[in-house]
Amino acid sequence: MEEDKIESVKKGFWEKVKKVAGKVPFLPDAIALYFAMLDPDTPLKAKLTIAGALTYFLTPWDVIPDVFLGAGYLDDAAVIAAVIQAATIFIKEEHRNKAKEFLGSASKEQKI
Template sequence: MEEDKIEKIKQGFWPKVKKVAGKVPFLADAIALYYAMLDPSTPLKAKLTIAGALAYFLTPFDAIPDILFGAGYIDDAGVVAAVLAAASMYVKDEHKKKAADFLDSNPEGNLEN
């Protein structure tokens, strides 16, 4: 059952990244969390915590709807920041580097690479 939650995140994550690339300042952190969630060495409890934060990020209908220009991602940023702090021991430099490399090579969310 827990793995189903992670699979749903995997399906919706990159389309959301493509949609918001260049528009949200915390995208590198969300991508690093995503890579940490996929890492086999990350414990299941941490993966589920990360999946919860990423699910909140993926959902357009949350505390502040994402359609509100400028303010719509403030709550998402808070959730991502809180989980990043809570799961920081599992977000390794390699996850951060992969996130930075992705953003450097896909600045506008081009997922064709």
């Protein structure tokens, strides 16, 4: 049951990333969290915490709905920042590099 949360994030994550690319400054952090969640070395408890934050990011109807430009992603950013602080020991440089690589290649392909 707990792994369902992780699977749910996997299904919707990249679609959301493409949708918000260039609009939210915390996107590299969200992507690094995603890669940390997928890492077999990350403990299940940390994976579930990360999945919870990413699920919140994926959900358009949250405390401040994402349709409100500017303010709509402030709550998402706060949740991502809190999880980065809580799970920082599980976010490896490798995860951050993968996020940078993805964003670099995506911007070249799609001109994000």
